[in-house]
Amino acid sequence: MDRSEGPAVRRRDVLGGLAAGTALATALDANAASVAADKRKRYVAVGVGSRNRLYQEALWGPHKAHGELIAACDTNPGRLNHISARATKAGAKPPAPYLAADFDKMLRELKPDAVIITTPDAFHDDYVVRALDAGCDVITEKPMTTTAEKAQRILDAVKRSGRHIRVTFNYRYSPFRSQVKELLMSGEIGDILSIDFQWLLNTVHGADYFRRWHSNKAISGGLMVHKATHHFDLVNWWLSDLPVSVNATGKREFYTPEMARRFGLQGPHQRCRTCPEKAECNFYFDMAADPGLKALFLDNEKYEGYFRDQCVWRPEINIEDTMNVIVGYAGGTTLSYSLNAFNAWEGYHIAFNGTKGRLEHSVVEQAGVAGASGQDESDRIKTRIVPMRGNPRDIVPATGAGGHGGGDAVMLADIFDPNAPKDPLLRAADERSGAASILIGVAANRCFETGKPVKIGELVSGLDWPDYPKMPGHKDPVAQPPRMQRA
Numbered sequence: 001m002d003r004s005e006g007p008a009v010r011r012r013d014v015l016g017g018l019a020a021g022t023a024l025a026t027a028l029d030a031n032a033a034s035v036a037a038d039k040r041k042r043y044v045a046v047g048v049g050s051r052n053r054l055y056q057e058a059l060w061g062p063h064k065a066h067g068e069l070i071a072a073c074d075t076n077p078g079r080l081n082h083i084s085a086r087a088t089k090a091g092a093k094p095p096a097p098y099l100a101a102d103f104d105k106m107l108r109e110l111k112p113d114a115v116i117i118t119t120p121d122a123f124h125d126d127y128v129v130r131a132l133d134a135g136c137d138v139i140t141e142k143p144m145t146t147t148a149e150k151a152q153r154i155l156d157a158v159k160r161s162g163r164h165i166r167v168t169f170n171y172r173y174s175p176f177r178s179q180v181k182e183l184l185m186s187g188e189i190g191d192i193l194s195i196d197f198q199w200l201l202n203t204v205h206g207a208d209y210f211r212r213w214h215s216n217k218a219i220s221g222g223l224m225v226h227k228a229t230h231h232f233d234l235v236n237w238w239l240s241d242l243p244v245s246v247n248a249t250g251k252r253e254f255y256t257p258e259m260a261r262r263f264g265l266q267g268p269h270q271r272c273r274t275c276p277e278k279a280e281c282n283f284y285f286d287m288a289a290d291p292g293l294k295a296l297f298l299d300n301e302k303y304e305g306y307f308r309d310q311c312v313w314r315p316e317i318n319i320e321d322t323m324n325v326i327v328g329y330a331g332g333t334t335l336s337y338s339l340n341a342f343n344a345w346e347g348y349h350i351a352f353n354g355t356k357g358r359l360e361h362s363v364v365e366q367a368g369v370a371g372a373s374g375q376d377e378s379d380r381i382k383t384r385i386v387p388m389r390g391n392p393r394d395i396v397p398a399t400g401a402g403g404h405g406g407g408d409a410v411m412l413a414d415i416f417d418p419n420a421p422k423d424p425l426l427r428a429a430d431e432r433s434g435a436a437s438i439l440i441g442v443a444a445n446r447c448f449e450t451g452k453p454v455k456i457g458e459l460v461s462g463l464d465w466p467d468y469p470k471m472p473g474h475k476d477p478v479a480q481p482p483r484m485q486r487a
């Protein structure tokens with residue numbers, strides 16, 4: 001696949017769309033003159049779909065004194081017009097629009113300090129490497145990339161360029177997950193010998209992965225990379241450790257044409273919008289009913305032919321919905337992890353089994369398909385220490401306001417605010433943590449195909465130990481696997 005193209009995006013369609021977009025063409029001519037004169041950090045964004053709105057809102061809101069979004073780049077000219085309208089509505093200067101084919105031109109003309117990358121996953125590496133080689137820093141969404149080869153390109157480019165990458169693992173910043181890290185660091189449960197971790201996706205959010213570009217493994221890496229990168233990163237960071245071996249099985253058994261027929265449907269069909277079985281299908285999704293999705297996707301289909309509401313029963317889907325993984329860590333801990341994408345509720349359970357006791361932590365993100373309504377934080381989030389001897393102790397979960405339990409605001413400050421307080425939990429992740437997390441998913445994908453275990457060290461070279469907080473058994477917080485250092 002040509003990495004300069006998005007999912008189902010063909011260049012001639014984009015150019016056809018551009019010819020129709022006079023406002024955009026005029027704005028393109030004005031780009032060269034748009035270099036900002038002030039001292040704030042100058043950011044450009046590539047891939048301005050759903051996720052990019054978080055960064056737009058940060059730079060047009062709480063962080064406007066720290067940075068400016070000077071340009072936006074996308075394969076879809078309609079979404080470039082959309083971000084321009086959003087900026088105006090927010091009272092900000094519209095970012096200069098560039099089509100994806102003009103990414104390098106944008107960097108040459110504007111010389112930004114940093115590039116924010118929020119394209120579909122398989123395209124991250126190409127923009128990361130081009131940005132680093134142009135002398136820019138990078139803020140990239142998770143997963144950092146989708147294959148070992150792409151991870152290697154990024155690791156090499158960081159060393160070559162001397163520039164910095166931030167991989168935005170927002171899950172680390174949720175107060176209740178930061179609290180788990182603090183509890184583990186306190187040593188109360190001793191050294192962690194094994195972990196049991198189950199993550200459940202329901203048939204609202206979970207099903208959505210099977211409607212969008214995520215359903216194509218070449219673009220998303222499958223859920224082992226796209227979704228589990230969050231979870232593997234959490235475990236790596238919670239343990240302050242790196243994975244060394246992976247064994248896994250995976251299958252797709254629910255989102256299949258056969259299951260559609262078990263539900264009494266005639267399908268699969270192409271997409272929900274034109275589906276002849278809208279009334280009968282429990283998974284019907286009305287994109288037009290959501291003004292945000294309509295403005296971003298439905299109204300811009302004419303430029304690219306990408307459907308955000310593809311049928312979840314399509315035979316060409318090639319990602320798994322049921323995955324089980326065993327990971328061995330350098331420090332000796334074993335992780336047993338499962339991910340299921342068609343569950344009755346959404347959230348997770350994790351238990352850390354330590355030499356002095358057990359830490360149990362669970363979060364209900366959506367209680368059922370109707371959501372978690374009626375549940376307050378204390379019902380949704382549970383953390384408990386069960387000592388080896390003595391009574392269990394419930395921990396009052398740490399919470400905050402806003403997205404991801406207040407974690408998004410803390411992360412955005414950590415990224416954009418030069419005066420943000422020093423973080424004792426070292427939650428800011430770079431290419432080392434970005435690679436460590438996706439390599440577990442890459443290895444699991446390889447196990448699905450071969451049935452054989454994979455050694456992480458065989459996937460890339462030159463993966464350095466991330467900057468991790470010191471754990472009870474460590475003599476040094478960085479550079480050496482902890483078990484090797486234990487007395």
Ligand SMILES: NC(=O)c1ccc[n+]([C@@H]2O[C@H](COP(=O)([O-])OP(=O)(O)OC[C@H]3O[C@@H](n4cnc5c(N)ncnc54)[C@H](O)[C@@H]3O)[C@@H](O)[C@H]2O)c1
Binds near residue numbers: 052074117120141170
């Ligand atoms: N941290 C989180 O919790 C979180 C949440 C959602 C998404 N994400 C990540 O953000 C990224 C974007 O996801 P999204 O949900 O916004 O997707 P999206 O489909 O809503 O948006 C992707 C955008 O990229 C554009 N695009 C596609 N191919 C391109 C290319 N080759 N060059 C330039 N632009 C291209 C599309 O036109 C679209 O505007 C993904 O990597 C995803 O994993 C992270």
